[in-house]
Amino acid sequence: MRFFSLMGNSFGCSASGERLVSAARDGDVQEAKALLEYNPRLARYSTFGVRNSPLHYSAAQGHHEIVSLLIESGVDINLRNYRGQTALMQACQYGHWEVVLTLILYKANIHKADYLNGGTALHLAALNGHSRCIRILLADYIPSVANFYNFVNKRSEIEEFVLDFDEELLYETINKPADGGVTALHMAALNGHVDSVQLLVDLGASVNVVTVEAGTTIDLIGAGSTPLHYAACGGNAQCCQYLIVRGASLTAKNAKGWTPLDVAHSWNRDWLEEVLVAQPQGEEPTSSPYLCLPLMSVIRIARECGWRDDSLSICADPCAVCLENKCAIAAEGCFHEFCTRCALYLCSTSTALTASQGPPGSIPCPLCRQGIVSFRKLPGTRAPLGISRPSLPLSFFTCASLTEDTNNIALDTTPLCKPEFPSPLRSLSCQKFPSMKLSSSLCMGASDTSPSLTRSSVDGGRYSRSSFRRSNSHSDSRRSWLCSLNQSLETG
Numbered sequence: 001m002r003f004f005s006l007m008g009n010s011f012g013c014s015a016s017g018e019r020l021v022s023a024a025r026d027g028d029v030q031e032a033k034a035l036l037e038y039n040p041r042l043a044r045y046s047t048f049g050v051r052n053s054p055l056h057y058s059a060a061q062g063h064h065e066i067v068s069l070l071i072e073s074g075v076d077i078n079l080r081n082y083r084g085q086t087a088l089m090q091a092c093q094y095g096h097w098e099v100v101l102t103l104i105l106y107k108a109n110i111h112k113a114d115y116l117n118g119g120t121a122l123h124l125a126a127l128n129g130h131s132r133c134i135r136i137l138l139a140d141y142i143p144s145v146a147n148f149y150n151f152v153n154k155r156s157e158i159e160e161f162v163l164d165f166d167e168e169l170l171y172e173t174i175n176k177p178a179d180g181g182v183t184a185l186h187m188a189a190l191n192g193h194v195d196s197v198q199l200l201v202d203l204g205a206s207v208n209v210v211t212v213e214a215g216t217t218i219d220l221i222g223a224g225s226t227p228l229h230y231a232a233c234g235g236n237a238q239c240c241q242y243l244i245v246r247g248a249s250l251t252a253k254n255a256k257g258w259t260p261l262d263v264a265h266s267w268n269r270d271w272l273e274e275v276l277v278a279q280p281q282g283e284e285p286t287s288s289p290y291l292c293l294p295l296m297s298v299i300r301i302a303r304e305c306g307w308r309d310d311s312l313s314i315c316a317d318p319c320a321v322c323l324e325n326k327c328a329i330a331a332e333g334c335f336h337e338f339c340t341r342c343a344l345y346l347c348s349t350s351t352a353l354t355a356s357q358g359p360p361g362s363i364p365c366p367l368c369r370q371g372i373v374s375f376r377k378l379p380g381t382r383a384p385l386g387i388s389r390p391s392l393p394l395s396f397f398t399c400a401s402l403t404e405d406t407n408n409i410a411l412d413t414t415p416l417c418k419p420e421f422p423s424p425l426r427s428l429s430c431q432k433f434p435s436m437k438l439s440s441s442l443c444m445g446a447s448d449t450s451p452s453l454t455r456s457s458v459d460g461g462r463y464s465r466s467s468f469r470r471s472n473s474h475s476d477s478r479r480s481w482l483c484s485l486n487q488s489l490e491t492g
Contacts, residue, residue, distance in 0.1 A: 017045030017054075024054035024070070027063040036073045043075040051081045059087035059103070062096035067103065077108050084115035092121040092137065095130035100137065101348055105302055110137050111173070118178040126184035126200065129193030131290040132348060134184075138203055141170040144297040144374035149287050149360040152204050167204075174205045180219055181212035189227040189243065192236030197227075197243065199288040202361075207248040213255065221263060224254035232264040232272055240275045245285050250276060287360035294331075294363060295347045297374040298340070301329050305381050307340040321346075321366060328381045331372045333358075334365050343375055 016035060020042045023031035032054070035042055046053045055075050058066040067087070071077055078086050088108045091099035100121075104110075113120050125133040135142075142148065143165040175183050185205040188196040201207060213223040221233050228248040231239040240260070244250065253259055258266070261276040305328055318339075319325050325339035338346070350363040358364075358371010365372050 017042050018047075020045060020054045021047060021052075021057055024058040024063065024066050025061055027058075027061060027066065029063075029065050029069070032066050032069055036069065040073045043070045043073040044079075046079075046081075049082070053079050053081070053087075055079060055087045056081055056085075056090055059096065059099045060090040060094055062091070062094065062099055064096070064098040064102045067099050071102075071106050077103065077106055078112060080112070084113070086112050086121070088112070089114065089119075089121045089124055092125035092130060092133045093128060095125075095128060095133060097130070097132040097136060097348060100125075100133045101344065104136055104139060105299065105307065107303075111176070113178070120176060120178070120184075122174070122176070122184045123178050123182075123187055126188040126193070126196050127191060129188065129191060129196050131193075131195045131199050131288075134196060134199055135203075135290050135292055135295065136348060138170075138174065139292075139295040139299050141166075141173055142203065142293065142296055144293050144295070146293075146359045146362070146373050148293060149202060149291065152202065170204055171206075174200065174203055175209055177209075177212075180214040180223070181210065183209055183227070185209070185227045186211065186225075186230045189231035189236075189239050190234045192231075192234045192239055194236065194238045194242065195288065195290060197231075197239050199290045201242070201246050202288045202291050207243050207246050208252070210252075210254070222254040222256035222258060225263075226252050226254075226260070228252070228260045229254055229258070229263050232260040232269060232276060233267050235264075235267070235269040235272065237272055237275050240272060241280070242285065244275070245280060250279060289351045291361040292347050292350060292363055293359075293361035294343075294372050294374045297376070298329065298343045298347055301375060301377050301381075302340050302344060305340065305377065307344060328378055329375045330378055331365055331370075332374045332376055333372065334368050334370045336365055336367045337378065338375075 016039060020032060020035045022028075023035065043054060053075065055067065055070045055077075056079075058064075058070065078088075080086055086108070088100065088103045088110065089112070091103065110121050119127075122134065122137055125131075125137060145165075175185075177183055183205065185197065185200045185207070188200060207228070208226055210224045210226055211219065211221075219225075221229055226248060228240060228243045228250075229252075231243055248260075250261070251259055254263075259276075261273065264270070264272040264276060317327060317337075319327050319342050320336070321338055321342040325341060327337035328340045329343055330337045346366065347363060352364050358373065362371030362373045364370070
């Protein structure tokens with residue numbers, strides 16, 4: 001086993017993986033694309049210790065183009081690091097909504113919880129007040145119907161037949177507790193994120209859900225606390241006022257016997273006393289500016305028909321917003337046509353309180369300002385052939401053939417083939433390699449690998465020779481080492 005580990009290191013798998021990590025962290029799309037073309041299995045590389053993959057680094061830094069590139073290269077979209085966090089969690093933690101949208105389009109799992117406190121991507125987005133990430137995370141649970149807001153607020157019932165709307169599933173998802181029973185609404189209220197509190201409540205978060213006793217959780221407020229207790233601890237008066245208007249109890253006591261007013265006094269939030277003493281009268285809550293009803297419809301169309309138009313042909317009837325891509329969807333009501341990318345961007349960035357003509361949660365059409373509740377696919381819009389997710393053998397500059405056992409890679413005694421690199425890059429010399437079987441996991445993630453981060457040099461958008469090959473002395477020593485290895489294996 002030590003021999004195979006040494007052999008994996010000699011071919012530079014660890015160094016190439018660290019270079020991909022560096023490219024993913026720095027947003028170097030060309031470098032990442034070249035490395036993945038050289039070896040698609042590098043997308044599954046993870047760093048030593050924290051176990052962060054290139055997908056984690058690109059998501060945390062907001063490089064959505066590299067995220068798409070890695071997913072199309074076959075990486076597990078729900079891959080975890082040592083804390084149990086996925087790339088979706090890290091994108092929500094730092095508020096990179098474009099990365100969140102990309103991961104949701106590829107159907108990332110939003111229910112994964114980390115190992116330390118049981119928090120999900122929704123908890124991290126609420127903790128940091130990233131309302132755009134919250135609405136994208138819950139897009140698959142919010143139907144594109146006009147009276148959804150009134151339905152959630154118990155003012156009416158959904159009259160239309162919605163095939164995939166599950167009210168109970170939405171309630172469980174948005175009120176899913178972390179350790180200690182802390183929900184996303186608790187976290188948003190504690191940190192004073194008014195927009196996130198308003199959006200969560202509009203989507204169905206309970207204002208009276210309470211925390212529970214947990215032996216591993218340090219809760220300075222006390223078990224049995226409502227989001228209003230947490231808002232009183234955080235000291236944001238607007239959060240407290242909004243929760244009270246939406247039905248939060250001023251007299252609810254937690255396990256310590258504290259009301260929200262007592263919590264405010266214990267944390268020296270004296271300015272909240274006027275807010276937490278009496279129930280306001282006659283105030284009508286408004287809908288969140290981040291509520292977006294048409295998001296579910298456009299995401300489903302994007303998954304079915306694609307959202308990237310890479311064709312270079314001139315479109316006869318382009319999108320009226322970008323003037324580049326072909327129109328693929330139309331807004332219900334005004335029937336204005338857009339490309340899928342513009343519709344996704346419109347739904348993800350709109351923060352209008354209400355459209356000039358439309359129900360709460362509709363977004364204004366950029367052409368006529370009429371409220372858009374949903375989108376529909378245009379006739380003739382074709383679905384793409386599908387996303388290629390290659391699962392190629394670990395490349396050693398060889399013509400490797402996969403056997404029926406996918407865990408092993410058979411290397412025949414065919415001559416080594418020259419890799420197809422760009423013209424300025426010089427390939428390695430071709431030699432014969434003895435017939436043997438190598439496990440695909442030997443080069444990736446070996447216990448005694450020593451990763452080294454190597455920065456490649458770029459000159460005018462083209463890679464230098466040093467980015468894919470070592471010095472002449474290293475090449476000579478490697479060539480002589482391979483020759484001695486071949487002789488020892490043949491004689492042995």
